[in-house]
Amino acid sequence: MIELQSIHKSFHRGEAAEVRALNNINLQFKKGEFVIVLGANGSGKSTLLNVLSGTTLPDEGKITIDSTDITMLPEFRRSKWISRVFQNPLAGTVSELTILENFRLAAIRAHPKKLILGSTGRFRSLVRDKIAGLNLGLENKVEALMGTLSGGQRQALTLLMAVMDDAALLLLDEPAAALDPKTSVTIMQLAEKIIREHQLTAILVTHNLKDAAMYGSRIVLMSEGSITKDVLKNETSHPDAVSLFEWF
Amino acid sequence: MDFYSAALLQGLGYAAMGLGIYISLRIFNIPDITTDGSFTLGGVITAVLITSGLANGLVFTVAVTGGALAGLATGLIHMRLKVNPLLAGILVMTALYSVNLSIMGRSNLPLMNTPTIFDSLAFTSDPLINKWIIFLAITLLICGMLTWLLKTDYGIVMRATGNNEQMVRAAGSNTGTMKLAGLALANALTAMSGYLLVQYQGFADINMGIGIVISGLAAVMIGEALGHLFKTHKILYHVLLVVGGCILFRLILAFTLSLGLNPNYLKLVTALIVLFVLMVTRFKTSVR
Numbered sequence: 001m002i003e004l005q006s007i008h009k010s011f012h013r014g015e016a017a018e019v020r021a022l023n024n025i026n027l028q029f030k031k032g033e034f035v036i037v038l039g040a041n042g043s044g045k046s047t048l049l050n051v052l053s054g055t056t057l058p059d060e061g062k063i064t065i066d067s068t069d070i071t072m073l074p075e076f077r078r079s080k081w082i083s084r085v086f087q088n089p090l091a092g093t094v095s096e097l098t099i100l101e102n103f104r105l106a107a108i109r110a111h112p113k114k115l116i117l118g119s120t121g122r123f124r125s126l127v128r129d130k131i132a133g134l135n136l137g138l139e140n141k142v143e144a145l146m147g148t149l150s151g152g153q154r155q156a157l158t159l160l161m162a163v164m165d166d167a168a169l170l171l172l173d174e175p176a177a178a179l180d181p182k183t184s185v186t187i188m189q190l191a192e193k194i195i196r197e198h199q200l201t202a203i204l205v206t207h208n209l210k211d212a213a214m215y216g217s218r219i220v221l222m223s224e225g226s227i228t229k230d231v232l233k234n235e236t237s238h239p240d241a242v243s244l245f246e247w248f
Numbered sequence: 249m250d251f252y253s254a255a256l257l258q259g260l261g262y263a264a265m266g267l268g269i270y271i272s273l274r275i276f277n278i279p280d281i282t283t284d285g286s287f288t289l290g291g292v293i294t295a296v297l298i299t300s301g302l303a304n305g306l307v308f309t310v311a312v313t314g315g316a317l318a319g320l321a322t323g324l325i326h327m328r329l330k331v332n333p334l335l336a337g338i339l340v341m342t343a344l345y346s347v348n349l350s351i352m353g354r355s356n357l358p359l360m361n362t363p364t365i366f367d368s369l370a371f372t373s374d375p376l377i378n379k380w381i382i383f384l385a386i387t388l389l390i391c392g393m394l395t396w397l398l399k400t401d402y403g404i405v406m407r408a409t410g411n412n413e414q415m416v417r418a419a420g421s422n423t424g425t426m427k428l429a430g431l432a433l434a435n436a437l438t439a440m441s442g443y444l445l446v447q448y449q450g451f452a453d454i455n456m457g458i459g460i461v462i463s464g465l466a467a468v469m470i471g472e473a474l475g476h477l478f479k480t481h482k483i484l485y486h487v488l489l490v491v492g493g494c495i496l497f498r499l500i501l502a503f504t505l506s507l508g509l510n511p512n513y514l515k516l517v518t519a520l521i522v523l524f525v526l527m528v529t530r531f532k533t534s535v536r
Contacts, residue, residue, distance in 0.1 A: 053418070079420035086414070094408040094415055098481070101404050108401055109420045118401045145481055 002029040002052075002169055002201060007061035009047055021047040022058065023225040029169070029203065034195050036212045037205045039222035040248065045205045048222065049173055052203070054078045065168050080110045083167035085158050085191070087174045092158035095147030099138065099157065102146050103127045106161035130160055134190070152183035159190050163198050170195065170202040177208070188215065209241040209248075221247055253376070255502035259495030260383040261448055262463065264390055265441035266494040267487065269464035270471075272434040274486075275398070276427055277410035278326075281337040281461045283438050285344030286318040288457035290439025292348045295357040295452030304365050308443055315439020318344060319431035326431075327424050348454055355454040364447035379448070386444065387491060390437070395484045406430060438464075459515050462522050467493035469525045476529075497521070 009022040021044045029035055039045040050056035052063065054075035063071045065081045086092050093102050104119050124142060132139040134156055138149070146154060155175060162170055172191060176184035192215050195202045206212055212219060219239065221229035229247055231237060239247075265287055272280035290311040297307040318340055325336040349355065371381045397403045408416045409426040416423050438460075446452045470493035475486060504517050 074422075076417045076420055076422045079418055084418045086418075091412070091414055092418075094412045096411045096481075097404065097408060101407075104401065104404055105408055105416075105419050109418075111420075113402045113405045113421060115397070115400045115402050117396075117399055118404075119399070 001031060001066060003027070003062075003064045004052075005062040005064075007048075007051060007058045007063070009044075009051060009056065009058045013059070020225045022051065025061070025225075025227060027220065027227070027230075029201055031201055032199045033218055034192075034200075034202045034216045035204070035218045035220055036216035037203060037220045037222060038207065038209070038212045038244065039205075040207060042224075043222040044225040045207075045222050046173070047225075049171055049203070049205050052169070053082055053084055053171055081168040082171060083109065083162040083165075083169070084171045085155070085162055085173065085175045087177050089151035089155035089158070089175075089178055092161065093146045093154050095145065097146055098143050099131070099146055099149075100124060100127055100142040102157070103130075103142075103161055103164060106164040109165040110167075111165065130164075131157070134160065152179050152187065155179065155183075155187050156190055159187065159194055163194055163200070168201060170200045172202060172204040174206050174208070175204075176211070177206070191215075209244045212244055213239060213241045219244070251506060252499065252502055255498040256495055257379060257383055257448065258445070259498035260387050260491070261445045262441055262460075262467070262498065263387045263491040263494045264437045264444070265460060266464045266467035266471075266490045267390060267394060268434040268437035268441075269461065270468050270487070270490045271394075271430055271437065273465070273468060274472075275407055275410050276430040276434075278333045278427065278431065279337070280319070280322060280333060280431055280434060282318055282322045282340045282344075282431070282435055283337075283461040283464060284457040284459070285341035285348070286315040286435040286438045286457075287442045287460045288348050288452075288454065289314050289318055289344055289351075290442025291446040291452045291456055292352045292357075292442075292454075293439075294443045294446045295359060296351055298359055298364065298447070299357065299362050301362070304363075304368050308365075308440075311439050311443040312436045315442070316432040316436040318439070319433070319435030320428060322435070323428040323431040327427065345454070352452065352454065356451060357453075358451040359447065364450075365444075366447060383444070383448075390440075391484070391487045391491060395487050398483050398487075459518060462518055463497055464494075466497045466518070466522045466525055467491075469493070469522070469529055470496050473525065473529050 004025055004027045007022050007025040011019045011021055025048065037045045037048060047056060051058045054073060057072060061071070062069060070078050094105065100119055104123065108118065127142055128139045131142065136153055136156060138153060175191060176187040179187060188211055204216060217233050219231050219233065220227055231239065265283065269283065272278050293311040293314050294307055297310060322336045322340045325331050325339060326333045366375065366379055366382060369382055370378055372378050398407060405416060405421045406426055409423050413423045468490055471486070471489035474489050474492060478485065500521055501518065505511065509517065
């Protein structure tokens with residue numbers, strides 16, 4: 001279980017332009033939950049993601065993963081538990097490494113980086129099999145440089161890479177927002193499939209109402225740094241895009 | 249012919265330094281010019297310790313460690329004190345001038361009749377062929393080890409650090425530590441070149457490192473231009489092409505000197521060659 005207790009975060013503290021990005025946030029994410037964090041620009045949803053990933057440290061409060069306190073851990077130490085997919089489809093991969101090397105990097109996310117040759121034949125066929133599942137025809141290009149692929153292809157691979165090593169939490173920061181409508185749908189469906197198959201605890205931050213209505217098992221609505229709604233999706237309550245728009 | 253043979257040997261001697269620049273500039277994307285200082289540091293340590301009669305293996309270890317520490321200093325100034333890496337390099341390089349001078353106690357130290365690596369490792373009775381064997385063996389050894397390192401899990405993280413730091417942190421690595429390791433490795437290699445060349449030329453000089461970073465840069469650029477030609481992204485080829493660049497650069501210099509150029513203009517010619525290579529590579533990339 002992942003727990004946030006009384007998280008506060010302000011920017012430009014003590015100045016006239018002080019922004020209270022997170023104001024007393026209390027949240028619990030159960031194992032296997034797929035949570036959609038919905039909010040307008042400046043609602044604090046990105047800051048919420050950043051305090052979880054460690055890019056930003058909170059001013060107050062406590063964050064725990066399976067009762068380990070990670071509140072003040074630097075970003076690279078939390079990667080042991082947290083896997084991330086960024087909004088920029090190029091941000092989650094390394095252009096100048098091959099596809100195979102990118103996957104190797106992802107496969108040792110939670111492990112020490114040793115002086116061993118890890119890209120063995122066995123690893124290569126594992127990666128090839130995983131990529132073949134995408135049906136993008138990339139399985140025969142594992143030796144190609146990542147930089148030669150399109151944004152959509154790279155984001156699809158980033159999603160696969162996110163589950164190459166164990167993760168207690170998957171953070172998705174509008175992974176499809178920078179892609180064309182068709183690719184965007186493919187990426188979201190792929191994300192949903194990966195989360196379901198690996199029974200991951202996942203948080204998707206978005207301001208896309210359609211995605212929020214279509215995916216996830218719970219919706220958290222944020223506004224001005226606070227949580228204004230927190231709804232479990234089930235047969236009786238399944239908000240559509242129109243009612244989500246009214247919540248906004 | 250001897251003239252060109254000497255240029256080739258020098259090229260091999262500078263190969264480690266060229267690879268050092270390749271590591272800092274291309275792998276880590278950090279313009280590090282500690283090089284001028286760490287090259288001389290490696291040379292000065294070598295001259296002082298060899299003339300004092302220390303075993304060559306130990307001399308090597310101390311010289312290379314010295315270079316690594318210089319790189320570490322630049323890295324720490326850059327990262328802990330948030331100084332621009334170029335400036336951090338200049339600071340360390342400048343400071344090293346005094347350090348080198350005080351280690352040597354004078355501005356020039358000949359090795360005289362003390363045995364060098366070329367004497368203690370005698371494979372044949374012909375001293376020139378022996379030099380070739382030793383230079384080639386060492387260069388190939390460095391290339392092999394560097395290629396291996398860059399292909400390991402640790403090496404993949406190193407290469408990713410220069411390209412996408414955000415991703416590397418998200419993939420569980422401390423990019424700061426990685427960069428420190430990279431700068432230490434780069435300058436250890438540079439010091440190794442100093443160690444080799446001092447023994448090759450038979451003396452250490454306080455000014456032996458001036459402008460060395462530029463020749464390393466030229467070697468990396470020439471190697472890259474050739475890499476475009478061969479359209480390869482295999483690390484071994486990149487590494488070998490940097491060595492090729494070092495050799496080619498020395499040959500070009502030797503050629504210009506053989507045309508009867510006043511040696512006073514050597515650094516000017518060096519700068520012009522680098523400028524030319526830069527222009528050619530720019531032109532090539534803009535065409536692509």
